Amino acid sequence: VPVAIATAMVTSMGVEAIAFRRIRGANPFTLLLTSFALEILSHALWKLFVGSERKQFDKPGWAFNTFELGPFLFEVWDVAAIVTTIVCLAATAWILRNTLFGLAIRASAEDFDAARLMGVKANRVISGAFALAGVLAGIFAALSLMRTGLAEPRMGANPLLKAVLAAIIGGLGSLQGAVVGGLAL
Numbered sequence: 001v002p003v004a005i006a007t008a009m010v011t012s013m014g015v016e017a018i019a020f021r022r023i024r025g026a027n028p029f030t031l032l033l034t035s036f037a038l039e040i041l042s043h044a045l046w047k048l049f050v051g052s053e054r055k056q057f058d059k060p061g062w063a064f065n066t067f068e069l070g071p072f073l074f075e076v077w078d079v080a081a082i083v084t085t086i087v088c089l090a091a092t093a094w095i096l097r098n099t100l101f102g103l104a105i106r107a108s109a110e111d112f113d114a115a116r117l118m119g120v121k122a123n124r125v126i127s128g129a130f131a132l133a134g135v136l137a138g139i140f141a142a143l144s145l146m147r148t149g150l151a152e153p154r155m156g157a158n159p160l161l162k163a164v165l166a167a168i169i170g171g172l173g174s175l176q177g178a179v180v181g182g183l184a185l
Helices: 002-023 028-049 076-098 100-110 112-117 122-148 157-170 175-184
Strands: 066-069 072-075
Touching: 002 028, 002 122, 028 157, 072 076, 076 100, 076 122, 076 175, 100 112, 100 122, 112 122, 157 175
Parallel strands: none
Antiparallel strands: 066 072
């Protein structure tokens, strides 16, 4: 799990430095197309360096244990995934609302040039935001691998599409809106 999280974080920061930094300030559609292009590129790189076959992993046995709570039967993995999601959402919201880093992220997202004029090290802040996104992606990857036991080139395609749709439904740029959009989806 720590390797998946660290790898996703470093990869996310690298993607920001290589691809997104060059198109900063572009319209949201360009950024969205770049995201999808990078997702397709990641599939090609996976096939080139890892192979086109699915990679099997051992699923943790505890994850599929069940327990009863009243008349309901719950699977441990489902409860762990829900609790992890709630903790990640709460932590992200807390970071964005209550830390200097969160304020700098919001300022840079609102007006990049004005944030830089106010002394915000915008490149560092945006790289940090991508690192945070990478941590969240790594947590999702770990949960996904625990559930399915399979890694394959296109394993992130459907979650990426659902995340984009949730953000569009809830309003781009709004964490609460994205959560509501995800629940609606």
